[in-house]
Amino acid sequence: MTTSEIAKKLGISRGTVSRVINNHPNVKEETRKKVLEALKASNYIPNEAARALVMKRNFKIAVVVFSEPKFFWKQVEFGVNSAHNELKPHGVKVEYFVTDILKPDEQLELLRDLPNQGFDAIAIAPNNPLLLVEQIDAISTSNIPVVIINVDIPTANRLCYVGCNYIHSGALACEILAKCMNYNGHVLILTLQDQVIAIEQRVTGFRQELSNYRNIYIDQVSRFNRLAEGVYDEVYSILNKNHEINGIYVSFGALEQTAQAVIDANMVNKVSVVGYDLSETIYDYMKKGAITATICHEPFNQGYFAVKILHNYLRSGIMPSSSIMYTKLEAIFSRNASYYLNEQKHLELFHL
Amino acid sequence: MTTSEIAKKLGISRGTVSRVINNHPNVKEETRKKVLEALKASNYIPNEAARALVMKRNFKIAVVVFSEPKFFWKQVEFGVNSAHNELKPHGVKVEYFVTDILKPDEQLELLRDLPNQGFDAIAIAPNNPLLLVEQIDAISTSNIPVVIINVDIPTANRLCYVGCNYIHSGALACEILAKCMNYNGHVLILTLQDQVIAIEQRVTGFRQELSNYRNIYIDQVSRFNRLAEGVYDEVYSILNKNHEINGIYVSFGALEQTAQAVIDANMVNKVSVVGYDLSETIYDYMKKGAITATICHEPFNQGYFAVKILHNYLRSGIMPSSSIMYTKLEAIFSRNASYYLNEQKHLELFHL
DNA sequence: CTGAAAGCGCTTACAG
């Protein structure tokens, strides 16, 4: 079925058929109806190749992330590149920007400048969410769609959020930890000293879930900065002092330091450790038994989907069916970690 | 960059440029080289829309699965439909066939008939692998590519296998079970009485991994048929007799019956249960604590990727970069199960 | 071996 065939059948021109399909205003109501019916009756599907060819437009999409942890953002970047490769033949350019995690202002300045650089759409992983709300709203208002990844800013005028639900993410950590602790014992929680909403939500989810397990107690909550300074010393010393602890919940990026402390305190297999994200180093600690499980949130897809959503919107005006697209919570153990580490290679096959 | 611009620059026709790009034989070696250089120098990327439009070909792809367990194949079907929707506008038709699990011959007959029905490519989930080798070879030889999903037939002449590694799948189950049993206790293994390679491999992987845990013993291996008849009675009676058992490994599709027996024997939270696949019912049992964890193998992607791989091959001659594409081993707990259950909805956004 | 030309299905100024 083509527009020509439809047109011939109705005795009109294919121009008019096309106008109806694309909702152009200047079509007589009667004609419109007639065409719509014929379209439906013949089960018409537009040929995307032809459409794309004639509507040729070149889009520029910017993706902005920050610098730490490097291995995490590398996986996001793989997803971005994968989408880029897939869309290159359709005239899409994607640029990837990394700002310093210690200089949140960099993101704000970048956000101010990107529209001038001719970008048609922006995906951003907020370093300091509150700092960006206003600028994101301004950008959206000027008709440049924004997708937020990794940590949501619900109050910002965004096309969509792509990332995990941090409450659920904390609850899952707790469920796994509780099961590996055989539903009883004492937990140490490691978290941030500064207010970072995502991490706070994880701990909230963890505590909520913990209320289901009456025989597990939180012995201590230790707080650190975003660079996880002092984690090793603290965990090592606590494990030496408090022999009741059989579970550690690492709510932020401090798995590697924690694992090393567990090894040095000779507590492998005596204390269960659950945290987040996956790197080669973390995988090594898992194989040694120093990390029980780690939880990931589809880093590859966060990058991949962000670009795809923006492109769909730019090209066809397709809005994501929901303003929140939660990534899966991936429970990773020693025996399935390799599949998640090599994901980029895995998926590259398809986006060539 | 377009073929016209390249042609103009070299003072030749775009027809010749196109011939070089598509490796047509009748081009003078000198011209070919000149064009190839210009192509590389200008970083030429062919416009896929234009190419697809002019090379318009309609492909018919068949996907063959069998009937049980229904919920599993439903998820595969979602993936197939998703790929189908994505490719419809490019002139691809996909048909989905379900054969009776108790009549393996149906697959063989179907495989004989599909080429006559004009199918250009076939994906099949073998019910009885050995039965199909010859016919798959015959089909491949007649230039119809075949992708095998779910259970591999390494000896068959296939384009690619999409599915899990069953040895790893058993090892992961063991790791999770061992951790939830606190590295000691007694295990009951449920498996099949008839030889089904995939299930045997799972048990092999499980046993291999178990050798790392010296304080866990296999008390008993119980065998059943593929329909899991008698599982409930057997598990219920074993749990009543043997109070040392604190772990059950369900190596085939019998999680629901096992979970119910655990509940009725009043052993929730006293015995850890690990098995495979995810349905609404299994999710309910997880929430009740009767199932510790279940392992999935990206059923959606098995269907989705199979179709995509075949289409890539038909359209562009792209071979999968490896003849084996392992799906991830997904560790699923009560707290992340919903993400895997609703996957189809989740992904549908993108394939509209 | 190569050029000129037709045509894939669609959209959109341009006339009227």
Added chain:
DNA sequence: CTGAAAGCGCTTACAG
């Protein structure tokens, strides 16, 4: 409000 026509970038018979 609608038709006739141009053109998106590419491939491929058809001549030569």
